[in-house]
Amino acid sequence: MSNSPFVTPAKTTRGLGASKTGTSHHIRQRVSALALIVLVPWFLFSIMSAALGGYADALAWVGSPLNATLLVLTAGAAFYHMRLGMQAVIEDYIGKTGTRAALLILNTFFAAGLFVAVVMSVIRVWAG
Amino acid sequence: MVQLTLPQNSKVQKGKTWPKPQGAKNLREFRIYRYSPEEKGNPRWDTYWVDMDKAGTMILDVLFYIKNTIDPTLAFRRSCREGVCGSCAMNIAGRNTIACTKGFDELPGGVISISPLPHLPVIRDLIPDLTNFYAQHAYVQPFLKTDSPTPEKEWRQSEEDRAQLDGLYECILCASCSTSCPSYWWNGDKYLGPAALLQAYRWLIDSRDEATGERLDDLEDPFKLYRCHTIMNCAQVCPKGLNPAQAIAKIKHMMVERVS
Numbered sequence: 463m464s465n466s467p468f469v470t471p472a473k474t475t476r477g478l479g480a481s482k483t484g485t486s487h488h489i490r491q492r493v494s495a496l497a498l499i500v501l502v503p504w505f506l507f508s509i510m511s512a513a514l515g516g517y518a519d520a521l522a523w524v525g526s527p528l529n530a531t532l533l534v535l536t537a538g539a540a541f542y543h544m545r546l547g548m549q550a551v552i553e554d555y556i557g558k559t560g561t562r563a564a565l566l567i568l569n570t571f572f573a574a575g576l577f578v579a580v581v582m583s584v585i586r587v588w589a590g
Numbered sequence: 591m592v593q594l595t596l597p598q599n600s601k602v603q604k605g606k607t608w609p610k611p612q613g614a615k616n617l618r619e620f621r622i623y624r625y626s627p628e629e630k631g632n633p634r635w636d637t638y639w640v641d642m643d644k645a646g647t648m649i650l651d652v653l654f655y656i657k658n659t660i661d662p663t664l665a666f667r668r669s670c671r672e673g674v675c676g677s678c679a680m681n682i683a684g685r686n687t688i689a690c691t692k693g694f695d696e697l698p699g700g701v702i703s704i705s706p707l708p709h710l711p712v713i714r715d716l717i718p719d720l721t722n723f724y725a726q727h728a729y730v731q732p733f734l735k736t737d738s739p740t741p742e743k744e745w746r747q748s749e750e751d752r753a754q755l756d757g758l759y760e761c762i763l764c765a766s767c768s769t770s771c772p773s774y775w776w777n778g779d780k781y782l783g784p785a786a787l788l789q790a791y792r793w794l795i796d797s798r799d800e801a802t803g804e805r806l807d808d809l810e811d812p813f814k815l816y817r818c819h820t821i822m823n824c825a826q827v828c829p830k831g832l833n834p835a836q837a838i839a840k841i842k843h844m845m846v847e848r849v850s
Contacts (some may be wrong), residue, residue, distance in 0.1 A: 471725030474779050480811040485845040488816060550819070553812060554776055555592045 487546060494543040501536040508532075524587040537580035545573035591813060592776045600706075605634030608660050614641035618694075620652060620762040622664065623705035625712050631710065635703070636661075642694065649682055649697075649704070653716075665685050665715040673829060676764030681705045685764035685828045707769040709778065723765050726782045729808070730790035735801035751797035756806070758792035759849035760830050761785065767824035767834050773817040780816035784834030789836035794844060803848075810845060818842075 512523035523529050548569045556562040596602075610617060617639050625633035638656050645655040650671055657664045666689070669676040673691040682692055683702050710718035734745065741749055752817045768783035782790070790809055793799050809815045815838070824834040 471721045472728065475724060475725040475729045475782075477780055477813075480808050480814055482807060482810045484810060484812040484816040485842075485849055487812065488842055489846055489849075554773065554817070554819075557592065561812075 487549070491543065491546045491550075494539045494546065497535070497539040498543060501532065501539055504532060505536045521587055524584055530584050530588065534581060534584060537577055541573040541577045541580075545569055548573075597634060602629075602633045602635055605636040608748075610639040611641045611659065614639070614643070616642040618642050619701045620656070621701055621703040622656070622716070623703075623712075624664070624715055626663075626714055628813070630742060645783070647693055648690055649692045649694070649702075652677055652694075653678075653689060653704075665717055667717055672739050674762060676762035679707055679764035679766045679829075681708060686770045688762075688764050688766065688829045690781070691829055707765055709769055709775040710765075716767075718765075720765055722778065723763075723768060723783070723785070726768075726786040727763060727789060729782065730786050730793065731801075731808075732789045732793060734793075734796070734799055735804075736798070737800050745798040747797050754795045754797070755792060757832055758795070761788055761792075762830060762831055763789075764829065766827045766829060767832075770823040770827045771818075772821060772823070773819060777813060780813035782814050784838065787815065787818070787841060788832065788834040788837040791841050794841060799837040802844075806841075806844060806848065809841060815845075817842060 508523070508529065512520050512529075524533065549566060552562060552565045552569060556565060602623060618641055619636045621635045622638060623633055624636045625767060638660055640652050640655055643819050645652050648671075650668055653664065653668075657666075666680070668690065669675040669677045671678075671690045673688060678688050678689040679686065680689055682689060683697055686707055688695050689704075704716065706716050706718045710720065710723075713719050738743070763785060765785060767788075768778075768785045771784055773781050774783045787809070790805065794802055794805050799805075818835070820835055820836045820839065822835050825832070825836070828834065
């Protein structure tokens with residue numbers, strides 16, 4: 463938007479208009495948080511007991527269908543929640559439109575990349 | 591990038607120390623933000639010594655004492671001097687509030703600093719530019735909107751529905767809440783801020799208003815509404831004891847309700 467002193471406050475406030483978005487972001491952030499309330503304690507408790515037994519035990523842990531399912535769900539919810547949260551932080555602090563857009567895209571790619579890495583790791587264990 | 595430090599020409603420098611009133615026994619030190627557009631140079635902190643036995647009981651009384659007996663050039667807004675008009679909102683001892691209802695006995699010990707509401711352009715001394723703040727209030731269309739034929743006498747409302755407006759209608763638009771909100775500091779041009787959103791909710795929840803959907807349409811935006819991260823500074827500082835953060839949460843709830 464223009465910074466000219468001739469631009470009226472009403473023009474600044476109305477801006478480009480309300481985008482009619484944001485509610486789904488709000489809902490998704492809360493739903494993913496709810497999922498994480500259950501998944502994170504399970505993950506921490508479960509991974510600690512598995513990791514104590516060394517590499518073979520860890521492989522066996524991921525090899526269990528229940529553990530693998532919950533692990534992928536945990537990663538999905540956590541990285542998705544992280545992406546939504548980082549989006550809010552970027553929108554809060556980065557004012558320049560171009561920089562903000564670039565960071566928002568990178569944020570999505572980064573979260574998606576982490577999730578795919580977890581899925582691929584689980585597949586690798588399962589494929590032997 | 592968000593501006594975390596003041597621009598060079600807004601950095602506040604050490605100012606003048608005004609003489610102590612003669613014969614005073616109960617002195618208190620006040621540091622007050624001074625800025626005049628006619629004078630060249632940065633804003634400054636001036637030091638005043640106030641005779642608390644003669645100054646009255648409220649911070650607004652201190653400002654009057656200074657203006658009347660020490661420095662007549664000190665500029666500040668005031669009108670009702672009883673917490674109704676919201677004109678004398680400023681930052682007192684690090685907290686936004688209105689000077690007329692802030693008593694000495696509520697203040698911490700030591701030097702008391704008084705500055706204009708934060709993160710707004712300063713017109714002079716303790717007077718900030720509130721034009722954008724008022725435009726945000728106008729944006730939420732703070733008046734009854736109806737399409738039904740106007741009743742002969744008045745739009746009626748049940749006692750329960752009227753009670754929904756308690757805690758909302760009391761807002762005096764002093765801007766203490768909006769200017770205490772970090773989200774408003776960083777995105778004050780796009781985020782409507784707690785004061786405007788509290789007023790928006792006041793009309794959203796009014797049983798007589800028929801424009802609820804349109805009102806929600808005008809608010810549904812990542813910046814206009816969803817910049818609120820429930821930091822709660824607004825509720826902490828409101829001199830009328832209102833809770834804008836709760837009103838904003840209720841607007842978000844209405845947004846969710848209409849899509850689910």
